[in-house]
Amino acid sequence: MFEQEQEAHSFFLLLDGHVRVIKTTPDGQEVTVRYISPGELMGIAHALGRTTYPASAIAAIDCVLLAWPGHxxxxxxxxxxxxxxxxxxxxxxxxQDAHTRVVEMSTEQVDQRVAHALLKLVKQTGRKTDEGIMIDFPISRQDIAEMTGTTLHTVSRLLSSWEEKGLVKSGREKVTVVEPHRLLVLAEGRTGKN
Amino acid sequence: MFEQEQEAHSFFLLLDGHVRVIKTTPDGQEVTVRYISPGELMGIAHALGRTTYPASAIAAIDCVLLAWPGHxxxxxxxxxxxxxxxxxxxxxxxxQDAHTRVVEMSTEQVDQRVAHALLKLVKQTGRKTDEGIMIDFPISRQDIAEMTGTTLHTVSRLLSSWEEKGLVKSGREKVTVVEPHRLLVLAEGRTGKN
DNA sequence: CGAGCCATTGATTGCCCTCAAATCTTGTGG
DNA sequence: CCACAAGATTTGAGGGCAATCAATGGCTCG
Structure with missing residues (x-):
């Protein structure tokens, strides 16, 4: 959609779909900054007095959006x-979201951060199914890892262990939260391990 | 100066001194969000459509500031x-700063984060001395730990080892960067350990 | 039905936190 | 001026969480 450091030629309004906003480090690692949902503005560099985009935006699924020239x-x-x-x-x-992320990264263990990330996604984009609430676009373990500052391996282990305990159900690029409340307890408290 | 969650009665302009902005987690851990330098506005919750302060502000040293009622x-x-x-x-x-922090916390080791934090402080508040550039207010190992999401012990070890190598000089609540360039290399590259 | 990606799982390593205790610095009060 | 208390810092030892290394299995799509 647009690329980090690129001249900010346009700003957008997302009508349908989901967009992943990422920042890339000089050595090629990618960090997901946030997901954009329908109805949100994006690429608003101009509003903040910038002339280039601070991050890259990639469609997580097919999207419909309006674009206007920046001027x-x-x-x-x-x-x-x-x-x-x-x-x-x-x-x-x-x-505020960004500060919350900083606080989480500073004070929480990986399992809590992953739990918080899932809950945020579910709240933002969740679609009700008969098994629970599903994240409404394809999301891989790698994607979740890039949101939480961990590796796809650790995310995979966590999801497996949570699936055993009935908290979530997951498949290829798909995650459904079965028991949001118990997941929240895990995200907040430092009580029960794994 | 003001407290997290408190009604945002006023906004401020810092004329002299330095202010630490912190967020406290429910279980009492503190995370330093940023330091405010003279000339900056603070407590601008109103500009963002908030009615309460999102964080607490504490004078790092004696300060002079102007205050206006929020309305x-x-x-x-x-x-x-x-x-x-x-x-x-x-x-x-x-x-942008906050996003940079998130990226750093996600991708960098502790030593890199501490190096980046010192460089940022030096750039923001540095005062030239005959030994190097000194951070211009009292700052403890604990304070640095709260900026970087680590412990005072680890910060102490890092500063000691850097002092041996002549990169910095530090004392009680005092840090001077002797060789900013070599510290930057350490902050960016993943080459030399400790 | 094979190629390519995604996911799972085990084994190992190491960074950094935690626990613990000693030492140094600074300010205070007698 | 000295003794003492409080807080800051240093340093060591040990352990755990999660990254890394490694290999296999499963799902989709062309």
Whole structure:
């Protein structure tokens, strides 16, 4: 969709689908910053006084989106006051999300971080099924690892162990949370291991 | 100065001194989000559509600051267009900082994170001395640990080993970077250990 | 039906946290 | 001016969590 460091030519409104926003380190490792859901703005570098995109955006599944050239941003902000105000509220909540991530990475074990990540995805994009709440796009162990700063191996082990205990069900690029409440207990408390 | 979750009654402009912004987890661990330097705004919850402070602010040394009641924010933004624009640029750069932190926490070892933290502090608040560049306020091993998601013990070991190699000089609540360039190499590369 | 990716699982290693105790620095009060 | 207390720092020993290394098995799609 767009690439890190690239000239910020446009900004977008996601109508349908899911987009993964990633940052790539100089040595090639990728970190997932966030997932964008339908209805959200993206590529709003202009609003923050930037001229290049700070991250890359990749469609997690097929998407439908609107795009405007970046130079229209000031016009929009002037013409629709609510547009501007709303944007800054969005930016504020992203800043908060980022800080939450920092706190989590600083204080929590890997299993708690993975649990939190799953719960966030479920809350954001969950679709109810007869087995539980499913994350509504294909997501691999590798993807989850890039969200939580761990490896796909560790994620795989955690999901396997949670599946044994009936907390989740998972398959190829697919995760369903069966018991959100018990998963939350695991995410918050430092009580029961694995 | 103000406390996390507290009603955001005021916003501030720091004139002199240094302020530590921290978040506290439910179980009492503290994570340092950032340090504020003279000339920066703080407590700008209002600009982001919040009514409570998202973090706590504590003076790292004696400070001088201006405070305005929060309800004046909209007035300021209207009266001085540059004021608003500048604020959002500030918020944008903080968002970027936070994302950088997330990437660092996800991909780097502890020694790299500590090196990056020292370099950032030196760049932000450094004062030139005849031995190198000193961080311009009292900062303990514990403080550095809270910035980097590690323990004071590990920070102590790292500083000791760096002092042996002539990269830094440190004392009680005091750190001086002697060779910023070599420290940067250590922060970036994954070559030489300890 | 084979190629390519995704996932699972075991074994091993090592970084860094935890626990523990001694030493140093600074400020205070007698 | 000295003794002492409180907090900061150093350093050692040991252990655990998760990364790394390694190999196999399973799912999809062309």
């Amino acid at each position: 229209l941003w000031p016009k929009f902000a002037n013409a629709f006051p609510n547009f501007g105000a709303n944007t800054y509220k969005t930016v504020g909540s992203r800043l | 004046l924010w909209p007035k300021f933004a209207n009266a001085f267009p540059n004021f608003g624009a500048n604020t959002y640029k500030t918020v944008g750069s903080r968002l």
